[in-house]
Amino acid sequence: MASIVEEIKKPINAEMKLFEQKFYESMQSNVPLLDKVTRFIVTTKGKQMRPMFVFLCAKLLGEVNAKTYRGASMIELIHTATLVHDDVVDESFKRRNFFSINALWKNKIAVLVGDYLLSKAVLLSTDHKDFDLLAVISRTIREMAEGELLQLEKARKLDITEEVYYEIIRQKTATLIAACCEIGVLSNDADESLAAKMMEFGTLTGMAFQIKDDLFDYLTSNIIGKPVGIDIKEQKMTLPLIYTLRAASEKDRKYYLNTIKRYNNDTKRVKELIAFVKDSGGLDYAIGVMKTYQQRAKDILNEFPESDARESLHLMLDYVIERKF
Template identity: 60%
Template sequence: MSQKLDEIKAPIAPVMEEFERKFRESMKSPVPLLDRITHYIVKRKGKQMRPMFVFLSAGLHGPVGDTSHRAATLIELLHTATLVHDDVVDDSNERRGFFSLNALWKNKIAVLVGDYLLSKGLLLSIGNKDFRLLELVSEAVKVMSEGELLQIEKARRLDITEDIYYEIIRRKTASLIAACCACGASSAGASDETVQQMHRFGELIGIAFQIKDDLFDYGPEGVIGKPTGIDIKESKMTLPLIHALSKASQAEKKRIIHIIKNHNTDNKKVREVIRFVESSGGITYATERMYHYQEEAFRLLDTFPANAYRDSLRSLVRYTTERPL
């Protein structure tokens, strides 16, 4: 899988190396404690999908320059800030297989670090007059927060419909990938119309990506480093379950919701819910919807001229959505 990702990165490999160097520099602080923490954040980087979407989107529409680097850095700073705050809110002790900041340095310091990263992103944009980039990313962060709150509100009653589910993931997950693609295009001098098209492209990818992530909850344990049934244990209503419940009788629906509300820590009961979703066609349906959004994204991407960046964007979408369950 990593070799495939290296192939996808090929058109932007030197750019990504330069980005990593610049991002490390942007995280440095004269405050020793803060410098140790930001070094820890940089050290545990993930696959860096977001910068890849920024740079590939930029290359598709023009030259990848300093503005593109600032766009990628802004998104990483603000996204990292939201993750740090999320871990505090969720009382989570792990992130990508590493201890979370709040687990190592406690909540107060973690919140302050999140605030610091947020301010770094704002200052980077204001200092370079990248107001369009700041507008795109700030809108994404606002929409992500709305999505989180909408999910919390609906989770209390477990009454999420398919339409509400799409609205939640459009806000929570897709908005950031949309901002990556839009910022990339904008940083390369694309027109407002093209920036909006790339925003929609990223939104479609984000929806497909989240559906795939939800499907992992029903796949073999350990495929992505987490056990199955986690969403059920956390009473999260995802597309496979929502569809299965929509096809169930009133009595069956009541029984399954009772398990999710009252027995979601019982592994035997959780497996019972997983079998119900499988037998009700929830996994098949969610997979079909994922490919629907992927194909819609490809149709939009194909309206732009063919080049190596477009090919890599297509491959990156496949990489994110076609990982085996």
């Protein structure tokens, strides 16, 4: 898969290299402890898919400019802040096989670093009067928080319908990818209707991305580093499970809901539930929905003239649903 990522990056290689430097600069402060933490963040970064979306969407309309770099930095600041806060909330001590910030520096510092990164994202837009970008990131931060809280509320009752599930993943995951795509075209002076279209493209892509992530829970061959069945153990209701329970007999539904509520740490019962989801067509259904989202996103892309950026975004859409991690 690494080669696909390299292929996707081809039209924006120079921009991605320069972005790393600009992103690091956007985090700098006058506090040595903070600079030590932000240096650690830069050295343990992931694939940086989100900035790639910003640059590729900007290139659909023209060239990458100073505003595009600021937009990409804002997105990465928000994304990093939410990961730092998530690790505190989830009491997680590892992130991408590195120790998490809360593991190395304790919760209070991790929360404050996350707050600092969010404030830097806002300041980056206000300092340069990028008020259109500020509107996008403010909406994004609000929606991501709403999505997390909606999921927590529903997890207690285990009564998530398919519609509620889509709303949760739209807010939790897709809204940030939508912001990347919208910011990319806004940096090249897109009008409102085009910005809305690219926001829709990003939303559809993000929905497919999250459904793929949820499918990893059922795949023994996954190399994401996430143990099989972890969503079930954490009582997360994802699409394969929601579909399966909706179609199940009353007896089966009660039995498997009981597994999730009371026996979610019983390896034998969790394996049994995973097998039931597979046999009931839960995975096939989720894969079908994921591919529909992907196709709708491709249809939007095909409205743009052919270009290297458009080709890379097509590759990105393939990568989103074919990735192994």
